[in-house]
Amino acid sequence: MILTSANLVFIVTLTIMPFLLIGVIKKIKACFQNRVGPPVFQSLYNLVKLFNKDEILSKDCSWIFRSGPLISFSGMLLLCLSVPWLPLQPPVPGCDIFLFVYVLALIRFFSIISSIDAGSPFSSFAASREATLSFLAEPAFVLALVALGISAHSSDLALIFGQPIENNRIPLSVWFFSGLALFLSGIVELSRMPIDDPSTHLELTMVHEAMVIENSGPNLALVEWSYALKLLLFFGLIAQCFVYSLSKIIALPPLLLPLSVLVVMLALGCLTAMIESFSVKLSWGKNPDFIAYAVSMSLLSSLAAFAMNGGS
Amino acid sequence: MMNEVNLLTVTAAVFAIMMSGSGQSRTNLLLYAMQTFFIALACLAQAEAKGSPELYTVVIGIIVIKVLTVPYFLSWLANKIEARSDPGAFLPIPLTMHVSILLFALSHFLALGLPLFKGIGSVASDATGAISLLLTGMLFMLTRRFALGQIIGFLTLENGIFLFAVTQTKGMPFIIEMGILLDVLVAVMIGGLFVFRIQKSFEHIDVTQLNGLKE
């Protein structure tokens, strides 16, 4: 890989941005709660610390338990490498929407089974909820991407997101609604408020945190890291959607684009933090109602795609 | 000549109607014999009309088998198994007779409606008698409680058919008429045997109680 400036930006994004996003969210939440909050890169420090720690495993668990985090991390990294970042083409080419979605599913599959592996009722319970939430949110996520794909006449992510702004045929409304749908389903997928509370430690209400309740040491580090990458991946896609829709209104200079994506990602982090500060966690039974919004946004986006597609 | 035949067939039918009005086995059998006798007479009249010698044999056959042997055998059977009086089923016996009179009227209309053979002249009233016998036989079978009654009903029905064959055709082939007679004889013998068996194993011959075989 030739070390161009674009690639440099890419590598920096991939290494720094995930931790930065988590840090920003935590910091802003702390601000709203009148706390100082941890340093912005606290999660990175945590990671280093965890990698140097001993690991405790349950006596009942098997190799599946350790394979879960490994697979999620490898998978997330792979996905991050195969998704375009606005002007940057991915190093791993040929990833289409469905492959993307199903690699995510593969990761989910292994995280579900590895969380049940130790036989802990808490993590298994969370796994059940995770499975339920994810299949409910799946249509929203897929349809949002497919709507984009239909407008772009391709299911290849590189062709949907990686187009130069001037040949971008996808209309504003599709970008916008898809972005919204992705954001809402991202809240579900990333276990954020109001679906899941990542900061409490009550086993019975959590989903993601409870799933990894048995993990420790390097194993937990991989989980945290892959979560951070997932955050990056989702926010990256969402941010691109919004940047594109923005670019339909204001002509952005090409050089500013990568920067604007990063800015929008941070802004999304702020938004998430604000939502988490101002909303309460929904009761379990209300979750489908929330997901329904995500699905409606994706449906709106697909309708928009059809409406705009007819002309061409 | 034709009138004679008409009179004879109608008389046979009237005997059948009278028969349906009685519950006494022996009376039934006597009336059956009378009815068959008049059929034999009708047959005789036909034989004279057609001048066929074979029909005379048939007449003798009828008299020997159906007028004498069969009623005698059946009344012997009725005596033996002490089946004297049939209480009747589904319809009171007098009413049965009234219905059979109605059937007689019906058979008149039926006979008029029949696409009959016109070669022998006006035969509608002959057909009336035959059909009436047939219907009365059916009614008899349907309204008698005793197995014996069903045999008598069957015989009456068969009489009707025979009468029909005799009066409405130019005479069935001889061998067939004799065959039918033989058939009746064997059927009555076998039927009688079974009636006897029924009496032995059920200690009655009430066929309405033979309903062990059903769904």
Add this chain to the structure above:
Amino acid sequence: MNFVTPLFLAAFMLLLASAVLAIVTRKKFSLVCVALTALACVFLISGALQIGRSDSLWKLSGPFYLGVAPLSFRFDALSAVFSALLGLIALCAALFSHAYLKHLSGRINQKYYWCSLNLFVLGMLGVFLAANAITFLVSWEIMSLSSAALVVWNFSESKGQKAALIYLGATRLATAFLSAGFLWFHHAFDSWDFAKWHFNQADLLVPSMMVALGLFIKSGIWPFHIWLPYAHPSAPSSVSALMSGVMVKVAVYALLRFFLIDGSGSIYLAWVCIALGAISSFWGVLFAFVQSDIKKLLAYSTVENLGMIFLAAGICLYAQVAQLKEIAALAFVAVIFHSINHGLFKSLLFFCAGAIDSAVHSRKLDSLGGLINKMPATTGSFLIGSTAASALPPLNGFVGKWLIYQSLFMLAASETERAMNVLAMILIGLLSFVGGLALAVFAKMFAVVFLGRPRSPAAENASECSKLMNAIPAALAVLCLVCGCFAGPLITYFCRMHPLYSAVSLPSLPIGQIAFLFLAFAIFFYLAFLRKNGERIRYFSTWDCGYGSLLPKMQVNSQSFAHSVGTIFGHLLQYVTHFEIGGHDRRHFPERIKAETVMISLLESRIYGPALALVRLLNRHFSKLQAGSIHLYLLYVFLVLVAMIVIEVLA
């Protein structure tokens, strides 16, 4: 030069010989039967591979004739693919059952089993090769009856009988519809040869629908699927593998042969296929989620997969009519590819279920658990099977699903009716939903069966079964992986099977590269982060909130895992709880409380139950006619006489 006919003939003869031998010989027949059947399957596979793209007809001349047409068979690429699948799965099944039957010994009559199994394979082979309607139907019925015989292998168990009866009933209905359709086609074309039938005529919609209906019933498409969750679990696992892996594909094959190759003239069939396919994929996976018997769960998953296959078939039919060649080609390949894939992974899973059953003597999810340490080989195969069944890359299940997605996507993006675009979009949403559920289903099954702690003493004491029983699923697992990673050439091959699609270029799927990268990453990170601290691992009990040791019963089980789904889809999955409170003073001091939750099957209680009740009611009324009274019977004679005369006079 061409060994196809002799090879197939040899396969036929060997299967027949094996069936007869099973009955006739007295001792040691099991091994001979296995050998003969396996040899037949090998011949079958090699014959199928020989066919390639040639097309030949083979009439069984001589004394064999079926009333209206001779026994005749046709070999072409399509039948080759399916008979190769049959040969493969049958080979596996025969070898597997050799080991598996020991576990059932005493309960199963081996003669009966081997005879029926061989006839079953023979019947399926006949269907795949049949060149005319009569040969097709004869083979079809041999297949159905012998498989029904296998479903009821345990003569004294009433569950199996019920299953077999439901199955027989369903299969007979299917035959009735097929017969009606075939008769009609014969009426239209005056020939029994499939080659002379053309399904692409709009005025033959009704018979086409009848044939399709027969196929729907046989393949267990909603709402005709109810036999499937009864029949598949009741059969011995090796047979379930054949039934689910190959037999239901017979209907898919017929659909391909009749409608997809030839094209259906009417759009309605496409709509029906799409609608029923979509509903059954959803219904199947939803009901699979709440099952707690491994094989029943797998059976419902078959309903789901068949639904997807029929959905793809529907899209293909639509695209053919709408002249969208590329989409049609994609959907066509999807139908074949997913049929094969499903055959591979589903039989793999059923074989594993058999292995579990023979090790633990239970198929109830709630009495299993923790088998990963006891049965490592089975676990590995099952994991691959589950991932394939949840359509996860890089396994073959994903490729099939990807093809369906792609065809739907292209349909949504294509310039056709707007309604169809929207429908395709909705179907994508539905499929992704179904995919998510399928993932949850298989994650649940895998986790409950293999992970955690054993939920019963039997599971605690389980041990790995014989090598043969491990090797067969493992071989299938390798095939699943190969079919997934090297999907490209296979897709091209299948595409060429249709005369019109050979020139169409399809989108490519870089699944091999992705899989390779993934593996490389995983190995790298394992070496980098996890392996080196192997000596720094400490073992402790699972987190128990500090309350003390967790019992195996406290683990999540199949029902509790599915609970949230049960509440969301409460209208479809109707649970009814029965309480039984016993004791001297039940109200104040209950001594024994028993609560049982039962799920009401909507279709059975609302549709099939009433239909059956109607037949019974008719029977009851008819029985009254036969009341035993001779007077009544005589009356019938007279009434019929009167009726006939009246009809004659009126006419």
Add this chain to the structure above:
Amino acid sequence: MNDLVLILSIPIAATLLAIFCPKIAVLSRTVSLALWFYFAILVYLFAPLFASKQAIYLFAGLSADRIAAAFILLTVIISASAITQAGIFFEHELLSENPAENLHVRQFYILAMLFLLSMITVFFCQNLGFLWMSIEATTLLSAGLVYFHRSQNSLEATWKYFIICSVGIALALLGVVLIYASSQYACSEGTLAIPELIRLAGLLNIPLFKLGFIFAFLGFATKSGVFPLHSWLPDAYSEAPAPASAMFSGALLNCALYAIMRLCDICRASGHFAAAFSILLWAGSITVIAAAIFLVHQHGIKRLWAYSSIENAGLMLVAIATGSWSLFLLQAANHSLAKTSLFLLSGNIIQATGTKQLKDIRGVLTFCPVWGVLLALSAFAVTGVPPFGVFISEWLILNELMVMGQFLPVAILLAGLALAFIAVSVHLGQILFGVPKKNFRIFRPTLSSLVPGLLLLGSLVLGFTVTPSLLAVFTP
């Protein structure tokens, strides 16, 4: 005349033997051997018939053409099989707890032989009058067979059979009379000879003929068990001893239907086949569906097969309605082979369990796998499952109807056949599987399944070998 002696010889000799030979073992073996020998004689006698079209003339009004010959051979095969099986049946019966009387067994043989003779005569009749008489004779002679067990139930069944069939046949006589009357328009004296009637068919008085047809059809239909005239049939089939039931279902049913076929011959020649056609078609279709509904719930094993016979009688009526006698023959042959096997096997099972009640017969596959498997295969064969012959003949019938454009009857038949299959399967499942309720006394399992097995094989062969040219042989 010589031929007539040949045809009469064996049954009469067997009858005489049964009258004078008190040893049942000797009697049963001799008679069964004699019947197979008889079959060989008949094959020898009819061989020229299949080589040339010339009918075999026996006596005034008695002659045999190809189809009659085929039916006679079928009847003799069925009877010979039933009588062969009867040897084992009676052996067991005589050894059972309440043994049948020696005399009754001999009576059975006497009646069976005479019954066989009367059935054979039916096929020879070329005269409606003779036809009627021989059909009546079958009733009179077979009534005694039903009464073999001397129980109340068997007596009841016999009485119903006797009375209802007699009434039916009496009505058929009226029909014959009417047809005779109608023929008087064609020739001065009138005639009952079938070839003569066919020749003069165009000149018959049509209204009278139609009326006659209805009566005659009704009569013979009563005998063949067409719904709702079938009422006697389940009782009689169920109460008769198994070999007799087999003869009833396998041979007698064909006789009555053959008589209807003969009537249709005349109809067809008269050019008024359409009326007869629709009567037969609808009677057949209704019978099939009604029998299927009756099959849904049954309490006796032989009653089950009796209803299945009714269903098949309906099918045969439809076959006659298609106007293709060879189809009728094919369906009759297939049904007879499979159904005889079924009745004989059921006889074995009934003897072994000591009950006819379906609810008490369980687990046949467990206690005697040979019977169980054969029973299942026979039942499948009867319900028209390929590759057995009934499937082919049913298929041909349905196809013929399709060609004629009769879609509704096809639908009815398909529904009826499907329902019948399902219903039979349900009962079959209960018979074959489960845990036996009572003790079984199995008697010569292999020997007693030899005849049914061979019959089943015959059905299988018929399924795989029927060609259009073979069918064409029987088309007049």
